Structures are given as structure tokens and as C-alpha cells.
Amino acid sequence: xxxxxxxxxxxxxxxxxxxxxxxxxxxxxxxxxxxxxxxxxxxxxxxxxxxxxxxxxxxxxxxxxxxxxxxxxxxxxxxxxxxxxxxxxxxxxxxxxxxxxxxxxxxxxxxx
Amino acid sequence: xxxxxxxxxxxxxxxxxxxxxxxxxxxxxxxxxxxxxxxxxxxxxxxxxxxxxxxxxxxxxxxxxxxxxxxxxxxxxxxxxxxxxxxxxxxxxxxxxxxxxxxxxxxxxxxx
Numbered sequence: 001x002x003x004x005x006x007x008x009x010x011x012x013x014x015x016x017x018x019x020x021x022x023x024x025x026x027x028x029x030x031x032x033x034x035x036x037x038x039x040x041x042x043x044x045x046x047x048x049x050x051x052x053x054x055x056x057x058x059x060x061x062x063x064x065x066x067x068x069x070x071x072x073x074x075x076x077x078x079x080x081x082x083x084x085x086x087x088x089x090x091x092x093x094x095x096x097x098x099x100x101x102x103x104x105x106x107x108x109x110x111x112x
Numbered sequence: 113x114x115x116x117x118x119x120x121x122x123x124x125x126x127x128x129x130x131x132x133x134x135x136x137x138x139x140x141x142x143x144x145x146x147x148x149x150x151x152x153x154x155x156x157x158x159x160x161x162x163x164x165x166x167x168x169x170x171x172x173x174x175x176x177x178x179x180x181x182x183x184x185x186x187x188x189x190x191x192x193x194x195x196x197x198x199x200x201x202x203x204x205x206x207x208x209x210x211x212x213x214x215x216x217x218x219x220x221x222x223x224x
Contacts (some may be wrong), residue, residue: 031209031210033210035210042198042200042212042214042215042216042217043155043212043214045208045210045211045212048208048209048210048211055208055209055210056208056210056211058211059211091154091155093155093210095209097209098142098143098209099160100145100157100159100160101145101157101160101210102157103154103155103156103157104154105153105154106154
């Protein structure tokens, strides 16, 4: 069974630039999550999708972050413009509703 | 006081030993997750529990809802079990399934 695919694996940008991350969940998983994990901290949920609808985006900094899951399958997370404090690992996860989460390998973002 | 407390913070064991990691929480939950994170690696979800006990290979997870406590046991530990083990809970009110409260993790090192 293929896992959750994320790309790119690493990204280095300068502040005020834009960046986008891509996630392809496990086939059949209706629920998709984006997390931000800052070094030394636990992951923080940015947004949760159920199919192509947003369930929870209460912690998404909407002035600079956006996410979409147009066809209810893969998803993109965008940061525009990036700030230094956005340096983190961005994790995508997927699951069947109310079941165990499966995580991707993450994208490590460094903002200089 | 953190809503999810883990103990111990650090644990060193000899190969073959039986290991127990504890998690206590103070909020009402709909589910508790045990996660494994290797240095520089992604997160693997080991168990999702809402009651009772689950077993997978050498790993056993238990939860006592009345006492708000869960344990993760590793039998016949091996150096490849060395990782950070994280307890996380999803609240049973006011939060989505993915909006997890994370413990600070237990860093396990198994020596050959």
C-alpha cells in the first residue's frame, strides 16, 4: 500500500517569497490534515479537510497561508509571503474518518 | 500544567528489556494516539485508542478512561525501537479529530 506522498522534501527560500507544498494522501482516505511542526515542539494542526470541504482551519494564519483540496484527493498548502518564523516541517496526514492517521515524510522549510 | 503529560522524558534500556511509557491527560477525549518519531524522520502512528487494549507485534497500548491514563509497552526491546514516542489526544468537544493535544514525548534509547 502506498503511503502519504509529499513534495518537495526540502525547501529553502528567502523571507517574503512564496512557497507551495503538495500532498497526495492514501487512496480512499477522505480526511486530510496539514500540520506545522516547529523544531522542539509538537505538530500544530493548520487545516483539516473532509473530502474537499474544510472541517477545521482555526489555526491557519489566513493572511499568508492558504490550502486547497479541489477534487477531494491531493492537496496543496501555500505560504505567501513567507516569514522567518514559518521555518518548520510541514506534515501532511490522511485517514479514514475517525481512524488512525497516516503521516507523510514532511517538507522541511527554511526561511532565510 | 500540561493537558497531556508523559513519563519518563528520557529512557535508556538494554536490548531485550520490557519497556513502559506512560501518558496522563486532564481533558475529556474522543481518542488517544501513540506516535513514533525517529530523528530527522517522519511520524508513524502506532495506535489510536478509545478504550481497552490494542496489540501490534511487540507493541501493546492500553487506556483507562476512568483514570485518564494510557501506557505503551514494548516487549523484547531492540535498538531499532530507539525513537521519540509521543502521546496525543483529540478532545471530545470543541475540536476536530486532527486537532490533537501532544505530549512532550519520551526519548527512548535501546542499547545493544
